[in-house]
Amino acid sequence: MNPHFAERTKSARRSVIRELLKLTEQPNIISFAGGLPDPATFPREFLARVAADEILNNPGKTLQYTTTEGKLPLREPLSRWFAEDGMKFPPDQIVITSASQQGLDLVAKVFLDPGDVVFVGLPTYIGAIQAFQAMQARLVGVPLEEDGMDLGKLAEAIRATRRAGLTPKFIYEVPDFQNPSGITWSEEKRRGLLEIARREDLVVVEDMPYRKLRYVGKPVPPLAALDEDGRVVVLFTFSKTLAAGLRLGALAGPKEIVEKVVTLKQATDLCTSSLTQRLAVRFFQEYDVEGHMEKICAHYRVKRDAMLAALERYMPKGEGIRWTKPEGGLFLWVALPEEIDTERMLLKAIEHKVAYVIGAPFFVDGGGHNTMRLSFSSATLEQIEEGIRRLGQVVAEELAAVRSPQQA
Amino acid sequence: MNPHFAERTKSARRSVIRELLKLTEQPNIISFAGGLPDPATFPREFLARVAADEILNNPGKTLQYTTTEGKLPLREPLSRWFAEDGMKFPPDQIVITSASQQGLDLVAKVFLDPGDVVFVGLPTYIGAIQAFQAMQARLVGVPLEEDGMDLGKLAEAIRATRRAGLTPKFIYEVPDFQNPSGITWSEEKRRGLLEIARREDLVVVEDMPYRKLRYVGKPVPPLAALDEDGRVVVLFTFSKTLAAGLRLGALAGPKEIVEKVVTLKQATDLCTSSLTQRLAVRFFQEYDVEGHMEKICAHYRVKRDAMLAALERYMPKGEGIRWTKPEGGLFLWVALPEEIDTERMLLKAIEHKVAYVIGAPFFVDGGGHNTMRLSFSSATLEQIEEGIRRLGQVVAEELAAVRSPQQA
Numbered sequence: 001m002n003p004h005f006a007e008r009t010k011s012a013r014r015s016v017i018r019e020l021l022k023l024t025e026q027p028n029i030i031s032f033a034g035g036l037p038d039p040a041t042f043p044r045e046f047l048a049r050v051a052a053d054e055i056l057n058n059p060g061k062t063l064q065y066t067t068t069e070g071k072l073p074l075r076e077p078l079s080r081w082f083a084e085d086g087m088k089f090p091p092d093q094i095v096i097t098s099a100s101q102q103g104l105d106l107v108a109k110v111f112l113d114p115g116d117v118v119f120v121g122l123p124t125y126i127g128a129i130q131a132f133q134a135m136q137a138r139l140v141g142v143p144l145e146e147d148g149m150d151l152g153k154l155a156e157a158i159r160a161t162r163r164a165g166l167t168p169k170f171i172y173e174v175p176d177f178q179n180p181s182g183i184t185w186s187e188e189k190r191r192g193l194l195e196i197a198r199r200e201d202l203v204v205v206e207d208m209p210y211r212k213l214r215y216v217g218k219p220v221p222p223l224a225a226l227d228e229d230g231r232v233v234v235l236f237t238f239s240k241t242l243a244a245g246l247r248l249g250a251l252a253g254p255k256e257i258v259e260k261v262v263t264l265k266q267a268t269d270l271c272t273s274s275l276t277q278r279l280a281v282r283f284f285q286e287y288d289v290e291g292h293m294e295k296i297c298a299h300y301r302v303k304r305d306a307m308l309a310a311l312e313r314y315m316p317k318g319e320g321i322r323w324t325k326p327e328g329g330l331f332l333w334v335a336l337p338e339e340i341d342t343e344r345m346l347l348k349a350i351e352h353k354v355a356y357v358i359g360a361p362f363f364v365d366g367g368g369h370n371t372m373r374l375s376f377s378s379a380t381l382e383q384i385e386e387g388i389r390r391l392g393q394v395v396a397e398e399l400a401a402v403r404s405p406q407q408a
Numbered sequence: 409m410n411p412h413f414a415e416r417t418k419s420a421r422r423s424v425i426r427e428l429l430k431l432t433e434q435p436n437i438i439s440f441a442g443g444l445p446d447p448a449t450f451p452r453e454f455l456a457r458v459a460a461d462e463i464l465n466n467p468g469k470t471l472q473y474t475t476t477e478g479k480l481p482l483r484e485p486l487s488r489w490f491a492e493d494g495m496k497f498p499p500d501q502i503v504i505t506s507a508s509q510q511g512l513d514l515v516a517k518v519f520l521d522p523g524d525v526v527f528v529g530l531p532t533y534i535g536a537i538q539a540f541q542a543m544q545a546r547l548v549g550v551p552l553e554e555d556g557m558d559l560g561k562l563a564e565a566i567r568a569t570r571r572a573g574l575t576p577k578f579i580y581e582v583p584d585f586q587n588p589s590g591i592t593w594s595e596e597k598r599r600g601l602l603e604i605a606r607r608e609d610l611v612v613v614e615d616m617p618y619r620k621l622r623y624v625g626k627p628v629p630p631l632a633a634l635d636e637d638g639r640v641v642v643l644f645t646f647s648k649t650l651a652a653g654l655r656l657g658a659l660a661g662p663k664e665i666v667e668k669v670v671t672l673k674q675a676t677d678l679c680t681s682s683l684t685q686r687l688a689v690r691f692f693q694e695y696d697v698e699g700h701m702e703k704i705c706a707h708y709r710v711k712r713d714a715m716l717a718a719l720e721r722y723m724p725k726g727e728g729i730r731w732t733k734p735e736g737g738l739f740l741w742v743a744l745p746e747e748i749d750t751e752r753m754l755l756k757a758i759e760h761k762v763a764y765v766i767g768a769p770f771f772v773d774g775g776g777h778n779t780m781r782l783s784f785s786s787a788t789l790e791q792i793e794e795g796i797r798r799l800g801q802v803v804a805e806e807l808a809a810v811r812s813p814q815q816a
Contacts, residue, residue, distance in 0.1 A: 001639045003611055003665055004577060006521045006543070012671045042471040044463050051683075052460035055452050063450040063651035098506055098655075101678045109542065113414045130675035134517065135414070169412060203411055231409045243471035245682030247506075257411055263420045267538035270509045273681055274653030275459075 007114070008136050015126055016361045020346065024355035030387035031355040032307075032374040035179060035330060041296045042243040043287065050282040051275070058278065066274040068266045070096025070250070074277050077284035078236070078250055085211070086225030087234065089252040095261050098272045099249040100209055102265075103235035104131035106251060107205055109264045111169045112137045117161045119171045121149055123333075123362030123371070125179045125207065128172055138166065139364040146324070148175065148185030151192045158200050170203040170233075171196075175223060177210040177329025180362045180373040184327055187220050194223060197231055203257070207235045210329035212293050215301035217327040230254040240330070241293065242283055246276040300330070303376040306384045307332065314392030316399060320370075330377040333359070335370060336395060339402040342372045348398060354390040415522070416544050423534055424769045428754065432763035438795035439763040440715075440782040443587060443738060449704045450651040451695065458690040459683070466686065474682040476674045478504020478658070482685050485692035486644070486658055493619070494633030495642065497660040503669050506680045507657040508617055510673075511643035512539035514659060515613050517672045519577045520545045525569045527579040529557055531741075531770030531779070533587045536580055536615065546574065547772040554732070556583065556593030559600045566608050578611040578641075579604075583631060585618040585737025588770045588781040592735055595628050602631060605639055611665070615643045618737035620701050623709035625735040638662040648738070649701065650691055654684040708738070708785060714792045715740065715784040722800030724807060728778075738785040741767070743778060744803060747810040750780045756806060762798040 017033075024033045054062045061071075069075070075091035082089050097103045104127060112118070114136035120128065122141040132139060140161060142154045154171070161168045171193065175185040185193075197204050206223040224232040233253035238246060251261055265271075283289065304326065311323055311334075320337030334356075336342065342358045349355060359371025379387060425441075432441045462470045469479075477483070483499035490497050505511045512535060520526070522544035528536065530549040540547060548569060550562045562579070569576045579601065583593040593601075605612050614631040632640040638661075645657035659669055673679075691697065712734065719731055719742075728745030742764075744750065750766045757763060767779025787795060 001637050001662065002609060003639075003662070004519070004575070004609075005668060006517065006519055006524070008521075009518050009668050009672065012668070012675070014671050014674060018674075036473055039467050039472050042467060044467045044471060047471070048460040048463035051463055052456040055456035055459055059447050059450060059452045063452060063455070063653040064447050065444055065647075065652045098677050098681075102676065105676045109414065110417050111412070111414055113416075116414070127675070127678065134672055134675040167412070201410060201412075229409050231411075239473075243683075244473045245469075245471040247677065247679070247681040254409065254411070260413060260417050260420070263422050264417065264542055266422060266426075267420070267535070267542040268510065268513045268676075269506050269655065270535065271655070273506075273655040273684055275651075276681055276683065 008134055012134060015130065017126060017357055020358065023346070023350055026350070029350065029353050029355050030379060030383045030390065032376065032379060032387060033355045033357045034378060035375050036378055037240045037244055037330065038299065038377050041299055043292060046287055047243065047279055050279055050286070054278045054282065055275065062275045062278045064274060066271045066277065068271050069262050070272060071274070071277045071281060073281045074284070082234070082252060086221050087252070089234070093255055093258050094250050094252045095258055095265060096272050096277060097249045097251050097265070098269060099239055099247045100207060100235040100237035101127050101131065103249055103251040104128050105134070106261050106265055106268070107170070107233055108132050108135040108137065110257065110260045111203065116167045116169045118169055119154060119157060120364060121173060121178065122365060123180050123359060123368055124172070124364060125174055126361055128207065129364060132172070137169070141363060141365040144178070144181055144183055146183060148183065148189035149173070149193065151189060151196060154193070155196055158196070168200065168202055170205050172205045172207065174207045174209070176208055176220070177213065177326050177331070179209070179329065180331055180357070180359070181333040182324040182326030182329055182331045184220060190220065190223050190226055194226055198229060202231070204232045205235065206232050209237045209240055212241050213297060213300060213330070214328035215297050215304055224252070233257055238280060241296065242280060246279060248272065248276045248280055300377060302381065303379070303384060306381045307374065307376040307388060310385050310388035314389045316392060316396045330375050332374050332376070334372050334374060337399065338370055340370045340398055342370060345394060345398045349391065349394045352390045352394050354387045354394065356391065416542055420542060423538065425534060425765055428766065431754070431758060434758070437758065437761050437763050438787060438791045438798065440784065440787060440795060441763045441765045442786060443783050444786055445648045445652055445738065446707065446785050449707055451700060454691070454695055455651065455687055458687055462686045462690065463683070470683045470686045472682060474679045474685065476679050477670050478680060479682070479685045479689060481689045482692070490642070490660060494629050495660070497642070501663055501666050502658050502660045503666055503673060504680050504685055505657045505659050505673070506677060507647055507655045508615060508643040508645035509535050509539065511657055511659040512536050513542070514669050514673055514676070515578070515641055516540050516543040516545065518665065518668045519611065524575045524577045526577055527562060527565060528772060529581060529586065530773060531588050531767060531776055532580070532772060533582055533615065534769055537772060540580070545577070549771060549773040552586070552589055552591055554591060556591065556597035557581070557601065559597060559604060562601070563604055566604070576608065576610055578613050580613045580615065582615045582617070584616055584628070585621065585734050585739070587617070587737065588739055588765070588767070589741040590732040590734030590737055590739045592628060598628065598631050598634055602634055606637060610639070612640045613643065614640050617645045617648055620649050621705060621708060621738070622736035623705050623712055632660070641665055646688060649704065650688060654687060656680065656684045656688055710789065711784040711787070711792060714789045715782065715796060718793050718796035722797045724800060724804045738783050740782050740784070742780050742782060745807065746778055748778045748806055750778060753802060753806045757799065757802045760798045760802050762795045762802065764799065
């Protein structure tokens with residue numbers, strides 16, 4: 001038997017990070033590698049109670065199939081929640097998805113023919129890279145600066161794409177507290193991005209898994225709120241705000257696009273789980289959603305502060321060593337001098353019982369060998385203090401090693 | 409804004425049936441149209457209890473992300489359950505999916521480049537048609553006889569495909585109580601199909617949503633149990649055996665194929681809901697699964713018997729009028745004389761307050777205008793009796809109308 005796979009399958013690769021994560025799962029390792037939300041933030045008493053109630057007393061709505069676009073009593077409060085943030089999507093412009101990874105799969109299916117170009121940040125969320133590559137897109141990376149993409153380079157990349165006879169389809173970004181970099185786009189850059197998208201007639205895919213997790217500073221309007229001509233598609237997930245295990249999210253966008261998304265979602269999974277949708281319906285109906293968000297933010301804020309303080313304390317100082325100071329989300333990003341290869345250094349880190357995620361897989365241009373992602377979501381404050389102390393030592397040792405003449 | 413969709417999107421259509429179903433949702437209509445399982449078969453007391461217990465006491469396993477391949481404590485009992493049916497898939501050859509529609513999406517992604525050929529029955533399950541067309545496959549229909557595909561025509565179709573320079577990829581079938589026809593393949597035809605697949609080096613996709621729902625007769629071995637060289641991929645779903653709203657199923661197959669499926673599932677949704685998986689884990693651990701299946705079968709058996717008896721009683725007799733006598737599943741299939749167009753007749757049926765699903769959308773060759781699908785899963789025994797009486801009258805009137813000289 002010799003299965004004849006599709007072209008996309010021949011080149012599909014699993015995330016390197018997943019493989020490296022196995023290394024970091026040894027006992028006593030303090031890991032900043034996993035990007036999982038802290039289960040302490042999931043409202044389990046509430047979910048347990050409403051799950052039992054819904055299944056027992058509302059089985060027709062929880063245990064049976066539901067519509068492909070998702071339950072209206074969930075799309076309605078989502079529409080209002082989005083509106084609080086300046087995004088105007090009536091319920092018929094919202095599709096419930098099996099979390100935002102499915103949103104990525106659906107935008108890829110709806111827009112991408114083989115060879116079509118998607119513009120992404122350097123670095124970019126890996127799940128997006130995988131979803132777009134599965135539809136055989138060509139990904140063009142544009143450097144991220146502290147306040148968002150280098151827009152000059154974006155415009156240049158789009159022109160070069162057209163000159164090469166390729167078809168640009170959309171720009172993908174996580175403008176708030178990006179995974180992996182922790183960067184938030186300024187309003188000026190958001191407007192600049194939309195201006196370029198308008199001029200080039202491109203769709204913008206705005207992925208906002210962390211938008212509700214802001215710990216300091218003032219919210220910047222979403223791209224979808226600044227959008228004047230209906231070209232922004234929003235991906236939202238409940239994974240960080242309710243519970244990741246529900247696999248529940250939403251896609252919102254222009255009506256014409258949303259209709260196509262629903263058509264292709266029908267072929268993808270018929271519908272998202274009725275049960276998990278009903279749990280979210282009850283969450284909006286009965287739970288103190290705003291108080292819950294504040295509680296989650298407070299929970300992560302101290303961890304973020306602790307990690308930034310520890311980095312200040314323990315990381316070697318010097319040229320080429322810097323890290324982002326995210327205003328929200330779960331991640332921060334460390335860049336080391338060019339001589340450092342964080343993949344090679346990971347073995348040393350594991351010897352020192354600390355782990356991170358190497359940066360290179362987040363770069364579609366082969367760069368990022370000297371970068372790493374640190375997650376502050378799951379470790380305790382004590383682990384953050386001790387883990388960053390160990391990491392500082394690892395970096396210092398590695399710097400000494402690569403800079404010593406014997407090693408050169 | 410002028411979104412530039414992918415080629416697949418331009419031709420994607422939502423199911424006609426969904427649109428027609430809206431017609432049938434008027435009050436007082438007895439509908440045999442929907443294909444939904446009867447919610448009375450879902451063990452809601454059990455599910456309510458374990459859902460609350462799992463969320464409260466096992467939140468790390470229910471509310472957090474899980475692995476892409478799915479929870480091992482679910483793949484293990486599934487492996488044993490499959491083995492009872494002669495199918496030898498160790499847990500590492502099983503992937504948990506978001507029900508079998510996702511299984512269809514994943515086999516389509518793994519195998520199909522645009523223009524590749526899939527062989528399907530005439531008629532075929534619509535969700536499969538949609539999933540394969542979303543990956544731009546060319547679907548070639550092969551007539552179904554009472555005991556399975558016309559294998560001579562299948563072999564001929566494969567030869568013609570190769571002669572035309574096209575690439576055949578796999579054969580798709582629902583060998584037990586097919587949706588829509590209710591047909592079950594004989595063992596002889598199953599062996600014949602595998603023989604052809606072997607000769608032509610094709611994969612076989614065996615979709616078995618109804619396999620556990622056998623009401624009469626002896627089980628015929630699954631294709632996967634007869635397979636000698638690892639070319640059968642099995643799609644299973646809990647939608648009919650536990651609860652459709654969970655969106656839970658499994659794909660099993662040769663190791664090499666399953667690995668590719670896991671890689672592409674990662675890009676599709678990261679993982680299937682941890683919560684719904686845990687409910688199924690507990691179902692296998694604590695519930696009387698065999699007794700539950702017997703109960704479900706008993707529940708549907710009387711409905712099937714009632715519908716067959718009512719058809720015998722009320723349908724006009726005559727050449728060209730026949731229906732299948734399914735040994736399980738949820739559906740039976742009625743063929744009427746060539747002059748009848750069941751889509752046109754549907755309006756008359758709705759006037760008579762009875763509804764069915766037209767057959768044509770299940771045919772990839774444009775045929776089937778004179779056929780219809782009847783589901784006996786959701787109606788009560790009284791509704792079945794009265795609904796089939798009305799349907800018999802509708803058919804009699806339509807026959808009279810098309811055969812009267814005034815109408816000619």
